[in-house]
Amino acid sequence: MHAITISEPGGPEVLTWTEVPDAVAGPGEVLVDVAASAVNRADLLQRQGFYPPPPGASEYPGLECSGTVAEVGEGVTGWQPGDQVCALLAGGGYAEQVAVPAEQLLPVPGEVELLAAAGLPEVACTVWSNVVMHARLGEDELLLVHGGAGGVGTHAIQVAKALGARVAVTAGDDDRLDRCGQLGADILINYRTQDFVATVKEHGGADVILDVMGAKYLESNVNALTTGGRLIIIGMQGGRKGELDIAKLLTKRASVAATSLRARPLEEKAAIVADVRERLWPLVEQGTVAPVIDQVIPMSNAGEAHRALDAGGVFGKIVLAAHS
């Protein structure tokens, strides 16, 4: 088969479409003929050498895929060759085939196209595990999403609105903010021209914040929280160490959590995928929540996709088609 390999840590040019040994489904795993993968910011870090795959994971990049079941390994029940699926991966999605623990598979929901489904597993599991399972966003609560126009952001808007919450988003230009509004976001904040803390406070403060900036926004995020607020940090695009005002946190009875999906043990991923399938997938089947795909690029040209994500301006996800 072919896969994208990383010849050495570096820029997009180190991503090479290469002939590699075929993937093999071990016990409890399913072998998927990959239709598409999708690009995550973590892939860019992995390419640069900053985010090595966890032990046991494929060394090729790619944290999600869609495709067709080719084979099921020993002991796998519930999946058959020919099933159209998408999957949360610890790596290896940028390839023609990938072996994945059966618990990380999801059916392609309803009317969603097979290629587009490649852009769902990471955002679905990230948003659901953090905003719903961890922070328990309530009806009428206010969710603030930084990077509202990104893959996670565009998905979080739809999920939060489906749950009856209000949504504020930040983004860097008005065009993409408008598109966030079309997805249902109630409060649109251009971080280049507006103070998100002041705007969110005018609306009573945020009950939950989903943040990708880390240190740079830590103080502001705590300021933007309301009583009982929950800040969840899932990215550190603005640095890793920040000053925490514990007195402010205490007065608000608020909390700060930081999480990632990839390094979790299989049983935690399985629990998240199961809850996503049970509670979120019906919303996707109905079309209430839909994948937001910016563009589809041939997988062999993954470097171009990385350049595009790095340049900014992407709305939603970039999908990598394995066969073009």
Added chain:
Amino acid sequence: MHAITISEPGGPEVLTWTEVPDAVAGPGEVLVDVAASAVNRADLLQRQGFYPPPPGASEYPGLECSGTVAEVGEGVTGWQPGDQVCALLAGGGYAEQVAVPAEQLLPVPGEVELLAAAGLPEVACTVWSNVVMHARLGEDELLLVHGGAGGVGTHAIQVAKALGARVAVTAGDDDRLDRCGQLGADILINYRTQDFVATVKEHGGADVILDVMGAKYLESNVNALTTGGRLIIIGMQGGRKGELDIAKLLTKRASVAATSLRARPLEEKAAIVADVRERLWPLVEQGTVAPVIDQVIPMSNAGEAHRALDAGGVFGKIVLAAHS
């Protein structure tokens, strides 16, 4: 009636046993003839002028009491004059009588003496709301309690052991650590001579940390957490602003929360008191969890009690008897 008044912000000498207007039970409130109150660190801050009572609360210090119901206000059901009770207060416990919302009353449990019961409500509601309701300490998880010999600490040890968890405590001398061990603590750490992070890590890291130091311990506490760990800060004896290593938090999928009890709205206090009564009180009735009282001092001499708490060396709670 008499109450302790604060003549002006200052040292223990500003606490004065003074004739004041009688307390009156409003609608939904119960008037309690106070047998005893107990000293909390927040009382020392209030005396110094740093922790004003929340709006509507009594201006006299005292966040808990025990006593006998004297009168029930309009609309109160479930309590009768003569009932022996203890209560979580927003203030006013250092007095011969206090009016308290009915939802903040608890019966004096089982064999507990009326005076000793004054030392239960604050520690019970603090430990239960944070360690059980918020952090959901699990069986076989490791709880680290800073200030294990204090009121909150001695209570937390007993509650966590009753729930089947393991408990590590820090304290500043071996004698008090031994007494923590007698209460059930498994891992005894003298913070003057031992590195609590290293010791806790040898035992797999802490699943939950109950902290009163704030900024001073923030970095060490995050280091001492294990994967999925929850740090709960309920005091800031070591300062309010500290550096948070978000990358470390993210790698551990951990969280930091800070809370207080006094400023919560009535409905939250009521929910905590109700859960304490339903799930913790049976453990107190059985004697599995008992009040730990260091000494009983006449309430009129509250300044002496404040001096004792400030000096350190207290094991458990100091009770203030209203009638001596």
